[in-house]
Amino acid sequence: MDIPIIDFHTHTPAWDHASWLAGAAFTPADFTAFLDSAGIRAAVVLSHDGLFHATPEANDRLAEFVAADPDRMVGFGTVNARYPGAAEEMERCFGTLGIRGLKIHPWLQGVSMHEPSLDPIAEVVAAHGGSVLCHDGTPPYATATQIAAFARRHPTVPVVLGHAGLHDTWREAIAAVTETANLYICLCGVPPYAGRHIIDRCPPERVLFGSDAGLSDQVGQAYAVARAHEITRWGVDDTTLRRVLYDNPRDLLGGWPQ
């Protein structure tokens, strides 16, 4: 069965050269060529520069990148909760830039999920029916239970564990997701054996797929292509796989893409 894929975790290139994640330079056309090569119908695209410097300019450039093909790319902007005007910038992301969610990287941005400064920002996300995708899997600031506490403070906001716990904390991620109704889990960076456990144990409507494409030294994003092919060989039944790869992310994105 050929299942279309919505990749819930990808990045733009770095433009301001302040990132130690680096990666190749690529254009929106290069990126959609990568999507084609991996069988990916559409992608949630996150800022790269914004993880290090969460400026309005980073959101502007993300919005410009995804506007090249709005049928295939949607952007999640970012703000640093400690910066003055963060909630207003989030409002501008939704109202002016066409952004559909918030990416938080608590570790790189140095913001604990328990900080009250995140709450007015989450209220903006709630008002616009958006989602939050949060980096996770790297203590001390980004474990699943810390993120679950944030999700519980904002029960109408879907909150996605962007990495499903990575190699070391995926069991905690499963526990947090099964006990928090608005917490989702994105299979991105977890080893396949952990991915199988996650699919078996988490509520089936809250599991997503992501490749972390955009950080490769190759324009073609070879590791992400491999990842998209690999998940279809984990032995997951077609019905479940279709939910993870397409139906769940599409529901979360309000029926996008058409």
Ligand SMILES: [Zn+2]
């Ligand atoms: Zn990422």
